[in-house]
Amino acid sequence: MSLKNFETMVQSVKSSPKRRVALAVGKGYDEYDVFARVMKEGTADCVFVGDKAEIEKKAKEVSADISKCEIMHHAGPDSETTLEAAKLVNQGKCDVLMKGRVHTDDFLRSILNKEFGLRTGNLLSHAFIMYPKLMGRFFIATDCAMNVAPTLEQKVSIAKNAIALARGLGLEQPKVAVLAAVEVVNPKMPVTLEAQEMTQMCERGEFGNALVHGPFAFDNAVSEESARIKGIKDPVAGKADVLLMPDLEAGNIMFKTFAYWAEGQLSGLLLGAKKPVVLTSRSDSAETKYLSIVSAIYYDNYNRQNN
């Protein structure tokens, strides 16, 4: 990808006009260190939507200086907090929406709210931007966090969301590998048949200027050497930018194997809404949360300039 790494992304965001992040806080949220860093480094401005007294207490407990963050007091249930936060982005008062410790269902419902949300009609899907140190370049893995058992139609939407993100990272013609356990079509493995169908859709122009090919096993999607050994001649083989996961189990286990066992960095975004949305998990590292905010702003900046 033309964007080299996360350091380049961070620098780009810092040197662009400062954007505003709206956080739907929720009960028990205490990851304020990320926002203290965001404010201190000047990466973005932050607006916390939640119970003012609790926010200040919790931030103090974790010694996070959030004195320069704005707090929009709101002590209602999650369904209302999330809607207030979404509204800030909907009305252009903030640029990026982020989930705190509110219920995911409430959060998603607020995004999809017709009046105040960020609905586009597209499927919402999650994508990780990964930078494995051993590979020295970006990959997008999707969907590892949201859609449980996507149908073929949903996989097409997930691929399209990821292709748009890949363009945001500077790729003119993103290469999407439809992953399976093997690199050959096998009727006993329905995922390989879906991969074949998506390849045909790609040939018919369904994905615009992008290559969506499959099935690939992980190795011959990411490693040119492995593709060569297996004798696979395909422009996506060994050069995939986007790894389209068979289902949530495969995606979730894959991303966590990377996050826990490999050296590298990653960020996560929710795609398919009017604006990039940050939806991290409690067990994600502080760095992943920080880079997720940065990625959302970077992608939003790209969309402002190009759409």
Add this chain to the structure above:
Amino acid sequence: MSLKNFETMVQSVKSSPKRRVALAVGKGYDEYDVFARVMKEGTADCVFVGDKAEIEKKAKEVSADISKCEIMHHAGPDSETTLEAAKLVNQGKCDVLMKGRVHTDDFLRSILNKEFGLRTGNLLSHAFIMYPKLMGRFFIATDCAMNVAPTLEQKVSIAKNAIALARGLGLEQPKVAVLAAVEVVNPKMPVTLEAQEMTQMCERGEFGNALVHGPFAFDNAVSEESARIKGIKDPVAGKADVLLMPDLEAGNIMFKTFAYWAEGQLSGLLLGAKKPVVLTSRSDSAETKYLSIVSAIYYDNYNRQNN
């Protein structure tokens, strides 16, 4: 696990009586460098079953010194080559069976052959022994290479095969995490219901002196910190030795994410036969192939002493 790492395993094998590996060669096999190393280091003796002239030619092409390896000339079809190799192990002339470039179906059929094979009545399943450098200990991941969409009954067999292997690595009470995308039972995710059933089977004593619990997401199976953050109180949480995969797609993508993006070592074994069987893929590294032979011998030595 009481066995610390692959170096310890290699040392143990080198200091034990020398075992014999039977390789079903097949057309186009050229990974003789692994056997050259095995012979040079004195790890094992090797018997190649296949076309003598081709074996010698190929070994020369890749500059592998296999002069001390035994060649059992056999120029028939794969189905016969594999059966000849299996027979050597069946008759006690060799200790470990390994697949070369023969068709996997022929290879498996020979293992299951009633007269000359290594059939036990157990399900055959594949297990990887992984040593992620960042974790500094062994994990067993199964099934990442063989059973496509195992039923609950098959998962029980896969777990039992892995538990036996874990004992071979020195674990008295192996901890098996039944993996899903989440750590809670969710009727919309059948894998989590299976995990719950396996947990109940474990409570009824189905797995002997082993803990089989689930569902777990990958992070709270392997990381105590993640289990703590998510508030999971379970003796397997964060301490899993065996990672039981939801299906082949998840397992295959997981193992390759580890093999290609993380630092560490891994070996692969086929379990459920009378003797450990080595079944590697062409794109596996030479080190993985070497360590797979070592692991098979190590496990066989354990079984000789304990069964």
